[in-house]
Amino acid sequence: MAELPDSLSATETYCIEALLEAKQFDEINGTQRAFFEQGGLEESNTLLVAETGNGKTFCAEAVVKRALERGQTVGYLVPSVQLTNGKYSSLNKWIDTDRYTLTNATWGDEAGYQYADVIVATFDSHFEAAIRGVDSRIDVLVYDDFHELYSGFRGPTIEKSLAMAMDRDIEICAMSATIGNPDEIAQWLDAELIISPEDRGVPxxxxxxxxxxxxxxxxxxxxxxxxxxxxxxxxxxxxxxxxxxxxxxxxxxxxxxxxxxxxxxxxxxxxxxxxxxxxxxxxxxxxxxxxxxxxxxxxxxxxxxxxxxxxxxxxxxxxxxxxxxxxxxxxxxxxxxxxxxxxxxxxxxxxxxxxxxxxxxxxxxxxxxxxxxxxxxxxxxxxxxxxxxxxKSLESIGSHFGHPKGLDSNADYTTNLESAKTNLEWLLIELVQNGWDSVDALVEFVSSTLYGHYALRDRLTLGENPMIGGEAQGGRDEIADRVRDVLTELVENGFIEMVSNSMLATTDLGTAAFEYDHATRIDCPPVAIKSLVETLEATAPTDPETIVAELAEMFYQCNLGETVTDDESPEFLELLERHDLGTDEGGVTAGVMCWLWAEGIDVELIQLTLDIDVSHVSRTGSQLAEAIRPLAELYTATSHTPPQWLETMARQMDAGVTAEDLHLTSYQGIARGRVIILDDRIRNAWQKFGEGTDTIDLSHPTIKKLAVQYENSVRFEQRLVSNAEGIGSQTAPTVVQAIEDWIGGDTTVPARPPFTASGREFLEAFGGKKQTRTDGSDSTTAIERGQTSIGSEPRPTSLDDF
Missing domain, CATH: 3.40.50.300 (P-loop containing nucleotide triphosphate hydrolases)
Incomplete structure (x- = not known):
């Protein structure tokens, strides 16, 4: 039996012993002893600072165990979705799921916050739930990897999440590696600071x-x-x-x-x-x-x-x-x-x-x-x-919402000044959208952030101005002035309006911007969203290429980062200009993603034809899909209805196939690569033997050609599908089922985006010959002008194959 501190209550002792037994540990280490001795399991805020490998996780899980024994609901927060999987697995090994409900949360209001006893979530997920008011059941929040508060990427959300937790009087247990100013952070959180006496497990x-x-x-x-x-x-x-x-x-x-x-x-x-x-x-x-x-x-x-x-x-x-x-x-x-x-x-x-x-x-x-x-x-x-x-001494953690005037200018604080104003703009929009409807309410919330803590503390320390309610009036004035300045700009830009002398509300633009920002999580200032809304308003009916070009200009994640020169592909540049797209990165991204990627064109051919790096095309497609799906939210701030094809376009960007071939990729095990393989096999046969050309030609989507071949071929599955490279006998039945469902009408053809050109048109304009590798080797073969379907190189084929 492990030797535990005498100061522990019977319940605390039981929780630790039960957890030790469940994890098959014989004893607690110095970090854990310090945590328990200094009140880590009491109902108060705590900040544990310990080096890597010193047992912080056991302390955090002991807090979860203690909360469950008291009938409380716990949120266990980690930086990333990937980490939620590991943490869920760790907790699931000892939590009695017959008594308690454990969930692995995702973004949104259906993430278990309303019914589970323990919710494993990201920092983003908690703030999303908190700002929408669906986290009201939570009594205790564990912040793992708390030192991520330093980060300009996740730090703003962590700071907002903590401010929201304090606003709701939720108990906070923060676990951190070494940080530069633990005393100040503990003071902000009104937390007991516990610093591990142990060195790093492995020096x-x-x-x-x-x-x-x-x-x-x-x-x-x-x-x-x-x-x-x-x-x-x-x-x-x-x-x-x-x-x-x-x-x-x-x-x-x-x-x-x-x-x-x-x-x-x-x-x-x-x-x-x-x-x-x-x-x-x-x-x-x-x-x-x-x-x-x-x-x-x-x-x-x-x-x-x-x-x-x-x-x-x-x-x-x-x-x-x-x-x-x-x-x-x-x-x-x-x-x-x-x-x-x-x-x-x-x-x-x-x-x-x-x-x-x-x-x-x-x-x-x-x-x-x-x-x-x-x-x-x-x-x-x-x-x-x-x-x-x-x-080594580390920088002190600064706020992601500003650097107070009174903060020691000689101190080594992280500031993130380049994004502080944008962070505050979004925070005010989020708050007004969700019920903080007065300037006083906004000032009160901002005062609870780390920025507010520093502003109030430093004015108090300097002895400036009389105290009001235990706070430094000078610091509160600074916060109020800054909130009003940013709020004024948001009103001028049309995100927020005064509905009465004292009441604030978001406009249609503000609501649309909030919903779009929370649906995409792609960082940008609110004015960039306004610019996108103005583009949607001015260009309606908007074509898909304009949308992609605009998104590529706004978000680097949606930009291929590639240009094409006259020497590389003058025909492609001519096509861009013909359709009023620029020849910059935004225009090239629009052309490649709409005319080539979304038409199922082989990326190897895209690379060889345009001489661009295609290694990011798939990822760019996924990012564009994320940015396109919630565009309907932005249309609510325009005088137009959203195009019916938006969701189809998003799916095409994600899958990299035609609208019709989304039917194929909706079946498990069939993705872009296999669609191209199937298209290759039909193309090779039809080009050699003329099959199918009386019914449809090679420019049709793969699913239509497969359907024709299925209805006119003996032993279709064995001859065309099962022995296709990269498909095999396990996936072949799924392909056949997809074709039969298509033929039987068991599908709905989605609204097709009106792309202004296609990969087929580009090849028609391309002219000449291009050398492409075969199967990764050094051998080459010519791609002739007018070739209408693109995939990997033709393989020797006979009628017996089909």
Missing amino acids: IVERPLEKSGNKTYGEFIADHMAKRADEAPFMIFNFTTDHTRSRAVQIASHSDFKRPETDYREKIENAIDTTLTDTHQDLIKCLEQGVGFHYSALEDDIKQIVEKGVKNGEIQAISCTTTLAYGFDSPVQAVIVADLTRFGNFVGRWEYIQWIGRAGRDSEMEEAYAYPIYSREDAADVFQFDTPVEE
Whole structure:
């Protein structure tokens, strides 16, 4: 039996002992003892600060256990959806689901907040539920990875979520790695600060590397790995996706890791919905050498393959962006930070510490290693290279909504000033939309944010102005002035209106902007949404290409980031100009995504024809789908009704097939790649033998051609589908079922987006010949002008195949 603090109540002792038994632990460690001794299980707010690997999770789950014993409802919040899965699994191992309901929440008001006893959710999910008033049952909130409050990405939502929790008088239990100003944050939360007395489970040894000489970063890193092979696995953090990929390729070509037993080519081919792009080919070559790369634009299934390879030890070096800086536990022993700067400025020390903290998360390791690569002399001072990792001083966490005038200008606070005004604009719109209908109510809520805390505290400390209600009047005046200034702009821009002398309300534009922003989660200022609404108003009836071009200009996630020159494809530029699309990135994105991707054109041919990087096309399609689906919300702020084809267009962007072929992709196991394979087989046969041409021609959607072939072919499934590369006997019956349902009328053809051109028209205008690879080899074959359906290269075919 573990020895527990004597100060615990009988209920607290029972909760800890029951949890120890469920998790098969024999004792508690120093962090856990400090947490329990200092009142971590009492009904009050707590902030636990402890190094990685010191048992914070057990403390958090003990809080959950204690709350359940008291009949309370708990929200367990983590940064990402991926982490909710792991946390749900962890809690599900010991929570008695016969007595309690455990849910894994998603965004929206049907996320379990209204009925579950324990809700595992993201920070975003909680704020979404809170702002809409559907979290009223929650008594306790656990904030895991609380140090994400630093982040400009998730930090604003965490700050809002915490302010909302305090506004609702919900108990807060925050679990954090080391932060720069724990005393101030605890004061803001009115929380008991508990700092672990224990060092990091696996100490990190920092060894800075000066970059000199003419070697590329990839070669430089590969040389270092060769000298320190016993410190594998390695994780390399990079700023850009281009660096992430190119450095991985260089490392793979210069390293001598053990070759994995897994057939990564087969895994990648099975995971994608398209033919292999250059990015996929590079990744396969890297993985076959025990090296991987990982960034957000890669397909989710591809990222999971890479992550699994790192976790099982086959991949000995993973080159990544900061997408793996949070919540990725793996046997990495050494972290190499290749880029210490971002846009010419050093990253924050808190970010650097977070990155190198990915090393040594395996408790079996004796020590881990951090290798920051630097070329500027001042890096040593900025990152305190002469100070042990555990003793480095971190920046203080600032607010994401502003930097109060009284805050010590010499103090090292994170400020996020470039986005603070936008964050406050959205917060005021969110509040007014959901019932905070007066200036006083807005000021009161903003005062509960970290920005408000600093403003009130510092004016109080400075002794400025008389106190009112225990608060510094000067600080409250500053908050009120700032709220009024931002509110005035929102009124002028038409998002909010005064419905009486004292009552505020959102306009149609404000409501539309709120709903669209919460449906997409694509960051932009409110005025950008207004610009999009104005475009929808001015261009009605709007064509699909205009929508995509506008979204590409507004959101970098919806932009391919590619241009086409006269030397590469003058015909494509001519087509863009003919349809009044610009030849900039927005116009190119619109042309590629509407005329080629959404028509099921093979991405390899897109790449070869236009000479653009197509590795992000699938991801861009998914982002465009997310941005297009809720456009109906924005039409409520116009004088027009939304086009009936919006949802179809979103589905096409997501799936990369024609409107009719969405019927095929609606069946499990049939995605874009398999639609192209099926189209290839029919095209090859019809071009050689003329089948089907009396009924329909090759320009028709794949499902229509399949239906004709099905009705006119003997042993259709065996001859055309089962032996098709990439389909096989397991998926073939599903394909046949989809065709039979189509023929039987068991489908509804969706409203087709009126694209102004198509890939077929582009090829007609293209002219000449283009060389394309066959099956990833170096051999080539000509693509003739006027070819009407595009897929992988023709294979030898006979009538017997069909």
